[in-house]
Amino acid sequence: MDQGNTAFILIAAALVLLMTPGLAFFYGGLVKAKSVISMMMMSFGAMGLMGVLWVLYGYSIAFPATDEGATQVPWTIDFANLGLTGALEAPEGAAYPPLAFVAFQATFAIITVALVSGAIADRAKFGAWMVFAAIWATVVYFPVASWVFNFGLAEDGSFAYGGWITHGLQDVFGVGAIDFAGGTAVHINAGAAALALALVLGKRVGFQKGAHVPHNPPFVLLGAGLLWFGWFGFNAGSELAADNTAALAFVNTIAAPAAALLAWLIVEKIKDGKPTSVGAASGAVAGLVAITPACASLDPIWAIVLGLIAGAVCALSIELKFKLGFDDSLDVVGIHLVGGLIGTLYLGIFARGTGLIESGSINQLLVQAIAAFTVLVYSFVLAFVIGFAVEKTIGFRVKNEDEIAGIDTVVHGEEGYVLSDTRG
Template identity: 50%
Template sequence: MVHEINTGDTAWLLTSAALVLLMTPGLAFFYGGMVRAKGVLNMVMMSFVSIATVGVAWAVIGYSEAFGNSLGGVLGNPVQFAFLDAYVNGDPAVGTVPALAFAAFQGCFAIIAVALLSGAIAERTTFASWTLLSVLWLVVVYAPVAHWVFAADGLTAPHGGWIVNRLHAVDLAGGTAIEVACGAGGLALAIVLGRRLGFGSTPMRPHNMTLVMLGAGLLWFGWFGFNSGSALVAGTWAALIWVNTLLAPCAAMLAWLLVEKRRDGHATSLGAASGAVAGLVAITPSGGSVSPLGAMAIGLLAGAICAWAVSWKYRFGLDDSLDLVGVHLVGGVVGTLGVGLLADPRTATHVRGLFYGGGVSQLWRQAVAVLVVGAFSFVMTWLLATVVSRTMGMRVSTEAEMTGIDLAEHSETGYDLTPVQHSAFRGVSRPHAHGLGDRPAGPHTA
């Protein structure tokens, strides 16, 4: 079937792709502010280099793995769309948008998915090993899972992945493919690399909450494209998703702050930022299948549960540095299961959740998707990290970790706090407050 390109849909999808790409620099700020000052630049670089490595790898093979004609519902044909060469003439379409626009949009998804993974291993990973791992994880973990979850039959190829087409689990924009996969993968990475020096005994507080709040704001802004763009059309369904993407994080932020206030006695800016992100994570799979009331309910649950979950790492002695497990894995599970509970048949998905008289039919499908994606990501990420660690090494030296990973890995620092020495200006005339040179500037200056 030949589809006619709709310019409005195309404009919305390209705009959404740009918004999703902006999320990765936003994540760089968010993560960068959460680490200590001696590791901020490395944390930012881990996100930025993911744009380069994943961007290239996605065009070469990742898109084909995710959206090529399915090999048994498990993997797309890895050479079918290699280098995106088949889309150069612009003829193929995905629905009412150019296939190349769809490939670009999904490529930005892949970038943020890989960048998220770095939050579990902050301040102790060599930059070279992370650069390699970012490509390996895309090819081995993310692209196959994206095929399972996003590649509907007939979307880009006759046959797609098993979760969306056989299991019929609902995942709008990656509650399983991104959030659960990243959370489970981050858990595996944290186990392989071990804890940071001083974890549990040395304070490791965020060094710059201004950066954290800025990053959270950019993530929220970009998330409107992340979720609403997944509708692939500029219409009523996209509008519903947009509203849900506003309401869920609002509710989650309030829930997180309430839990924090009752538990710790303070409502913090880190709690506000983390609560908003938890709500965004939870509405990612469910935003297109619940009403605004359902979105707020999912946000409240995600904010409250994730606020408690982030403290579990201390109980188990697991150094999930920036709470990837507590926010993204737990939030992804809440949102994905939320579809089985709160899906409203009036939405475009026409799915009926448990609370709308649908029984457990959809709930068990959502649960299976969570369990399979989580288990696959954990095992494959553990294997990848183990191989990389034993071959080229992943962990920085003890000295580098103590003095600062920024200097050790990049020969730079995030902040230059060296005091200015007056001796450096000897022999140079010093400007006065009203002008340059030794005379005041003014209308009578010759």
């Protein structure tokens, strides 16, 4: 067993876990001051809930044991591994302990669920959010993770390649979809669910362009910085080894978001006359989203091009909610869904070896599109159904008067900022 690679995976897992508190700061700074606790608690709630569900049964759904070379049947559950009972001991010849991989993938489940919450800021009940998150993770995230993240340990200690999006499509088209670190399973998945929830909960009171401004841009910048830092574990760590591929992913995780940050600021300057700190943070995140599926399959120069495209397109796409009339509070759709689609489809043209430019074949682009839009539709439909059911049963949205007043004290009995203590 390689102790160096084991340490690499565990450190990467810790970095990815840090992304969720980073997301809490990023999202928390974007909402109004009287909703900051509610917003950040949805991220921390995801950490608690997903951490438990992943151990109980999430890993068993996402990574059921399979023979090497066999394609997993969708929605498989490995009953022998409930509670991680089958992952406690490392098989003979394993490259790293199964529990290291379990921990790494647990952090992906946490951040994916937390991402969805940005679409329903300022107006969602915490308890209803937790119910939705538990059901959505069970029927959407865990199965989709098994479709996409087809690297795991089989019972004999070898790698198991079983996800239909990669292995299955390769059997049909000669190439499988490329999604190195979660462009489909994480970002398209979360973005589609966010769009569904935004439609279910409806618009915030007074929703219009310019009506809701970030209350704390320094929080937004801090959150973006923590996200970028943790993203190195997200992308480079997905190689599961400290090697040249991990180094390439690491460099591209610098290059693409840097370019996207600049592109977003340029678009802001042209459109609005001023580049903003929130725009810089959002541009960096857009670039991180786009490079996630592509980080190990692009030369750095093409990573820069991807970042420029993602930063500019995402900066423009966040305006769609005003034109189309859906209230995606913190632009989960405009950044994560759009950015994930850009990064995933971009590989069909520019992927090393198999993209259209190098291979002359459209097969890579075709399988990228199949993967992206299958996950998009699957997640959107089920998220809408789950969200609608929660709204009609226990209620998902707070009362309008509570939303206007700020939901921190109503939902959590706390204030984000206590400027004076009058309790005597």
